[in-house]
Amino acid sequence: MSKNNIVVPEAKDALERFKMEAANEVGVSLKQGYNGDLTSKQAGSIGGQMVKKISPIRTRNFIRENRRAYGHEIDYIFNVYVAVSA
Numbered sequence: 027m028s029k030n031n032i033v034v035p036e037a038k039d040a041l042e043r044f045k046m047e048a049a050n051e052v053g054v055s056l057k058q059g060y061n062g063d064l065t066s067k068q069a070g071s072i073g074g075q076m077v078k079k080i081s082p083i084r085t086r087n088f089i090r091e092n093r094r095a096y097g098h099e100i101d102y103i104f105n106v107y108v109a110v111s112a
Contacts, residue, residue: 048075081108 032038049056052071054064061069 044076044079045072048072048079050054051075 042053049072052075054068054072055082056064056072064072
């Protein structure tokens with residue numbers, strides 16, 4: 027079983043439009059249908075842009091003093107997942 031199955035077949039057109047928008051944003055020109063002539067870098071930038079739009083992750087570094095060693099700082103990274111509803 028492929029992981030690329032579309033669960034809602036009616037969403038196929040919306041996914042195609044979304045892919046075209048993402049390609050436009052990263053400066054890659056797609057044509058309708060097969061795009062096997064794209065480089066891995068181009069295809070990856072489109073997929074990366076799509077993931078960035080679907081599940082934006084905001085990372086922020088926080089620094090606090092270590093209570094055991096005076097003047098020593100520890101970096102903390104918090105990932106925040108934002109759910110977007112249509």
